[in-house]
Amino acid sequence: METTPYPDRHADLVKRCQAGERRAQYELYQQYVKAMYNVCLRILNHEAEAEDVLQEAFLDAFSHITTFRGQSTFGAWLKQIVVNRAINHLRGRRLVLTDLEGQHYGDDDGPDLADEEPYDEAGVQLEVDRVRRAMHQLPEGYRVVLSLYLFEGYDHEEIGNVLNISETTSRTQYLRGKKRLLELLK
Template sequence: MEAVFVDKHYQLVVECKQGSKKACYELYKLYSKAMLNIAFRIVGNLAEAEDILQEAFTDAFNRLKDFRQETTFGLWLKQIVVHRSINLLRKRKLDLVEIEDGHLDDIANEEPWNDDDIQHKVAQIKDAMKELPDGYRVVLSLYLLEGYDHEEIGQVLGINENTSRTQFLRAKRKLNEILIRKGITR
């Protein structure tokens, strides 16, 4: 069944490359909701996420001739959405703090989160994440929700890997404070 799914998406991409507006619209319908969610989790504003979505699809369709299908269309589009979202945050003057050497001990001694607890309270945590500063929310979203590792986050944001780890740890602490304040404990 999955092969049919992949073949359908592949066929739609081929038809889009040939100029089919209908195929472009079908791809939009297939991916728009997921891509909007990704943009929203990063920028924290629905109107801005909708703008990013439209710009990402426009960019993808304009660059479709360059898409070599070495990856899936969805993954390629996701990368465009993530980059556009981060660029928007940079325009907001995203303030990521470079770590100092002494902070590496804090990272090594940090207690990991329990993934089961996170999954159990996803809705409450996503709501609390909206209160995080942009830099914290971006790193936390990219790491926990989008599956990027700290090296990839560093490359995407133009920071070093340790800065990503530090932002992640600070975001976790801040998020925990918000959850405790709201009466939602780990």
């Protein structure tokens, strides 16, 4: 029995999709639609555009599902398609990132915002909503780099490759974005 380096709990659905089974596509879509929509929304910051890009990404994924070889999980493969689609959409909106190669900026972590109170789920949700609103207020370049780094787990080299900017520019956008986000949260 052949095993893949990254076992995927959706392997059966993927195989059924590769065989052209529409019901399997629907089931796989249902499994991933919410998470992938959130990825799109964090990058694009616009609900209707996120919905459109998400649908295009799923169409891409299902039309190219025969190329999926199981070298990563299906979710990771799909997420890469979604992120690439969202970034390409941003490029269409003319995402502006200034290349600051060679310039050095310090990492000011700002104040420690850790709460020492006991866990309060309602309070945590209020904080999450507050951070989400602040993220929406950031300039697009800062928001995209912060989202890719903090929420999607990309490193600065990967962000640079995806956005076609230098690693230094990614780091600078991240630091400036983080500083601006902390200012908005004060």
